[in-house]
Amino acid sequence: MRMRPEGDRADLMLARLGESGLKLTPQRIAIVRELADDSSHPTAQELFDRLAPAMPTMSFATVYNTLDALARCNLIEARALAPGATRFDPNVEPHHHAVCDRCGCVADVAPRPRSTSVDASLPDGFAVRAVEQIFRGTCQRCRDADGGD
Numbered sequence: 001m002r003m004r005p006e007g008d009r010a011d012l013m014l015a016r017l018g019e020s021g022l023k024l025t026p027q028r029i030a031i032v033r034e035l036a037d038d039s040s041h042p043t044a045q046e047l048f049d050r051l052a053p054a055m056p057t058m059s060f061a062t063v064y065n066t067l068d069a070l071a072r073c074n075l076i077e078a079r080a081l082a083p084g085a086t087r088f089d090p091n092v093e094p095h096h097h098a099v100c101d102r103c104g105c106v107a108d109v110a111p112r113p114r115s116t117s118v119d120a121s122l123p124d125g126f127a128v129r130a131v132e133q134i135f136r137g138t139c140q141r142c143r144d145a146d147g148g149d
């Protein structure tokens with residue numbers, strides 16, 4: 001699901017990243033453009049594998065460092081949604097996730113408006129900033145694969 005018109009998000013991220021003092025090399029620009037409108041919550045390795053054919057001199061460290069800089073500027077969220085590598089999410093608005101137990105795919109789940117109440121006992125004095133839930137189960141594709149032919 002795209003929250004903003006295409007292109008807009010990448011431009012905003014690049015502008016803010018530049019303001020943070022990071023030099024906007026062609027490789028870093030390509031990484032930002034690849035992630036900005038990606039709702040699949042890719043890992044650093046997945047982004048590297050996608051970009052490497054077009055940028056053979058790019059290192060994995062460049063991908064990782066760029067993602068780290070974006071996360072520190074609050075332009076993306078680093079998320080631990082399932083065992084394994086951290087996934088990177090260009091959607092920084094509070095939202096929920098549906099995670100497939102089998103293939104590990106992650107989909108955004110839009111929160112209901114004003115759903116800030118929590119069905120849990122919070123520690124005393126804890127102020128809630130956002131409520132983000134993870135729905136675990138089996139995605140449609142894996143269920144279809146189950147259904148025989």
Ligand SMILES: [Zn+2]
Pocket residue numbers: 100101102103104105138139140141142
């Ligand atoms: Zn699945």
Ligand SMILES: [Zn+2]
Pocket residue numbers: 041089091095096097107108
């Ligand atoms: Zn997400």
